[in-house]
Amino acid sequence: MFFYIIRRINLLVITVTALTVIGFFLRSRVAGDLALEGNLFSNYFDYLMAIVQGDLGVTSGTGQPVLDEILIVFPATLELCFSAFILSIAVGVPIGTIAGMQRGSSLDSTIMGISLFIFSIPVFWLASLVMMYFALNWNWLPVTGRLNLLYEIDSVTGFMLIDTLISDNPHSQDAFYDALKHLLLPTIVLATVPTTEVIRQMRNHVSDVMKQKYIKAAASKGLSKTEIIMRHVLRNAIPNMIPHLGLQFSTVLTTAMVTEAVFSWPGIGRWLINSIYQQDHAAIQGGMLTVAIFVVTANVLTEILTVVINPIRRKELYAQS
Amino acid sequence: MPNLNVFADEHILSPAEQTWKHYSSQQIAMAALWALGLLFFLLVFAPFIAPHEPDLRQAHLLLQPPSWDDKGTVDYFLGTDDLGRDVLSRLLYGLQLTFGNALLISFIALIIGTTIGITAAISHGLLSSTLHHIMDTALSIPSLLLAIIFISVLGPGLDHSLLAILLASIPQFIRGVYLSVYQELQKEYIIALKLDGANNYRIIRYGVFPNIIETLVNLLTRAISSAIIDISALGFLGLGAQRPLSEWGTMLSGATDLVFIAPWTVVLPGLAILVTIFIVNIVGESLRQSIIAGID
Numbered sequence: 001m002f003f004y005i006i007r008r009i010n011l012l013v014i015t016v017t018a019l020t021v022i023g024f025f026l027r028s029r030v031a032g033d034l035a036l037e038g039n040l041f042s043n044y045f046d047y048l049m050a051i052v053q054g055d056l057g058v059t060s061g062t063g064q065p066v067l068d069e070i071l072i073v074f075p076a077t078l079e080l081c082f083s084a085f086i087l088s089i090a091v092g093v094p095i096g097t098i099a100g101m102q103r104g105s106s107l108d109s110t111i112m113g114i115s116l117f118i119f120s121i122p123v124f125w126l127a128s129l130v131m132m133y134f135a136l137n138w139n140w141l142p143v144t145g146r147l148n149l150l151y152e153i154d155s156v157t158g159f160m161l162i163d164t165l166i167s168d169n170p171h172s173q174d175a176f177y178d179a180l181k182h183l184l185l186p187t188i189v190l191a192t193v194p195t196t197e198v199i200r201q202m203r204n205h206v207s208d209v210m211k212q213k214y215i216k217a218a219a220s221k222g223l224s225k226t227e228i229i230m231r232h233v234l235r236n237a238i239p240n241m242i243p244h245l246g247l248q249f250s251t252v253l254t255t256a257m258v259t260e261a262v263f264s265w266p267g268i269g270r271w272l273i274n275s276i277y278q279q280d281h282a283a284i285q286g287g288m289l290t291v292a293i294f295v296v297t298a299n300v301l302t303e304i305l306t307v308v309i310n311p312i313r314r315k316e317l318y319a320q321s
Numbered sequence: 322m323p324n325l326n327v328f329a330d331e332h333i334l335s336p337a338e339q340t341w342k343h344y345s346s347q348q349i350a351m352a353a354l355w356a357l358g359l360l361f362f363l364l365v366f367a368p369f370i371a372p373h374e375p376d377l378r379q380a381h382l383l384l385q386p387p388s389w390d391d392k393g394t395v396d397y398f399l400g401t402d403d404l405g406r407d408v409l410s411r412l413l414y415g416l417q418l419t420f421g422n423a424l425l426i427s428f429i430a431l432i433i434g435t436t437i438g439i440t441a442a443i444s445h446g447l448l449s450s451t452l453h454h455i456m457d458t459a460l461s462i463p464s465l466l467l468a469i470i471f472i473s474v475l476g477p478g479l480d481h482s483l484l485a486i487l488l489a490s491i492p493q494f495i496r497g498v499y500l501s502v503y504q505e506l507q508k509e510y511i512i513a514l515k516l517d518g519a520n521n522y523r524i525i526r527y528g529v530f531p532n533i534i535e536t537l538v539n540l541l542t543r544a545i546s547s548a549i550i551d552i553s554a555l556g557f558l559g560l561g562a563q564r565p566l567s568e569w570g571t572m573l574s575g576a577t578d579l580v581f582i583a584p585w586t587v588v589l590p591g592l593a594i595l596v597t598i599f600i601v602n603i604v605g606e607s608l609r610q611s612i613i614a615g616i617d
Contacts, residue, residue, distance in 0.1 A: 122557075122595065125594065129591070277477075284473040
């Protein structure tokens with residue numbers, strides 16, 4: 001167990017080092033930003049020191065420190081990702097369970113067929129269509145951004161839903177609903193592909209559990225179907241889902257970058273893509289490091305969490321070492 | 322000719338025949354296979370089928386509706402876009418740019434990834450452990466993000482985006498092949514082969530390979546569909562293929578504001594991406610199940 005965690009943290013360190021090398025390369029293209037005397041290694045070391053102190057350079061677009069800008073845009077992305085992630089689990093887990101319980105039935109093949117179809121939809125296309133029709137043509141929901149400009153909300157946490165709730169603005173209630181409305185369309189679009197993945201994985205795990213003998217034993221004891229699902233099936237299937245969910249989160253984060261570009265969501269994806277257009281190397285370096293390190297850390301944490309939560313995985317590890 | 326098989330000996334189907342028998346019994350899978358065949362045909366013969374040059378602008382034929390519309394003409398079967406270019410021709414050439422490149426990338430990644438994966442699985446010690454670590458590193462970052470990182474270093478462009486997607490999809494193959502070869506090597510029939518004096522090549526060729534085809538099909542399906550998505554997403558974001566190339570994502574990126582006056586310019590490229598990925602996925606998934614059924 002201890003060695004396992006050491007191995008994972010080792011992996012984290014190697015990955016982050018590899019990323020900082022790319023970052024260093026990008027940053028050294030910014031003229032006059034890093035003092036380029038001395039050899040490559042001492043320059044790299046200086047760069048690492050600067051990152052550790054939170055100095056990611058200055059954007060060439062606005063002249064602001066890169067870190068300050070990232071602290072504004074990254075929470076917006078995370079808010080979008082979390083809500084899409086929660087939505088995909090809330091929809092995917094029950095549907096996947098239903099399909100897995102009746103594997104091979106016509107209901108199962110219908111669900112899997114539809115989810116394969118939805119999986120094939122290119123997200124930027126869906127985003128454009130949804131935005132054009134729901135927001136522009138039918139005027140049901142706001143088109144772009146996170147909040148109507150009428151409301152003046154101070155950024156405390158960077159998460160708009162929380163900020164509007166704790167704000168002392170007299171209209172904070174209305175602002176909250178407005179923020180929710182802005183969040184709705186991007187969330188649904190972003191959640192489509194992950195939902196189909198959750199359905200697929202959940203269905204496989206549930207049907208694996210259904211083949212086990214303890215399910216038969218539980219059924220012969222006279223437990224009702226709901227009791228079997230609640231007590232045995234879900235409890236054994238959900239721990240196996242955690243590694244998939246961890247991977248899903250990084251997929252959501254990347255897909256969010258595309259979704260943001262369509263919905264003009266002021267998140268890190270749109271910001272990073274704009275920086276690439278403008279060849280703003282300091283900003284690219286900072287944005288890339290932030291997103292990649294976040295993804296890698298989240299993955300390593302999920303892997304460790306899997307082992308901690310799931311006794312079966314732990315047993316495998318003990319057998320290995 | 323009369324049936325000369327007087328003795329009732331049963332013809333035992335080989336695994337490949339079993340697989341085909343299982344596959345051809347599924348109607349949807351067969352339909353998808355025909356559709357895939359059609360896509361290949363269009364891919365190869367696109368320049369001959371396309372009625373017009375993809376970049377030919379005709380100022381007097383802006384936003385011509387498709388032929389089934391009252392105002393449409395058969396000459397421009399799927400209508401024209403806002404610069405008077407024939408949408409059907411652009412879609413056909415786009416098939417080469419999006420689907421063709423995705424196939425190319427996936428097969429190159431398959432060859433490189435499988436070679437490295439098998440090498441890693443049969444080697445021991447430092448090489449295996451190093452490969453394992455590098456793969457874990459590269460895999461923990463999603464392919465589109467990896468591609469965006471590469472492009473941020475290399476700069477936008479179709480070639481760069483293809484290179485980036487290729488580099489991003491190789492680790493998936495290495496990891497998948499490594500794991501399944503490694504699991505096969507633990508099994509007893511491999512030990513039997515070794516006791517028979519088989520060398521590494523024969524163990525891999527006759528022992529392991531027939532049993533990892535299912536994994537390869539699965540990995541290839543995923544790689545092709547994610548390559549299509551990534552190529553078109555990068556094209557859409559303006560980081561991949563640049564205008565006036567008729568890559569499907571690039572076609573969409575300029576056209577979304579036309580959705581109300583000329584819906585065909587927006588709906589058709591997106592549908593093309595959707596249908597292509599859907600067909601690839603159905604064929605891949607059914608083939609995988611048939612291979613499993615063939616081995617059993």
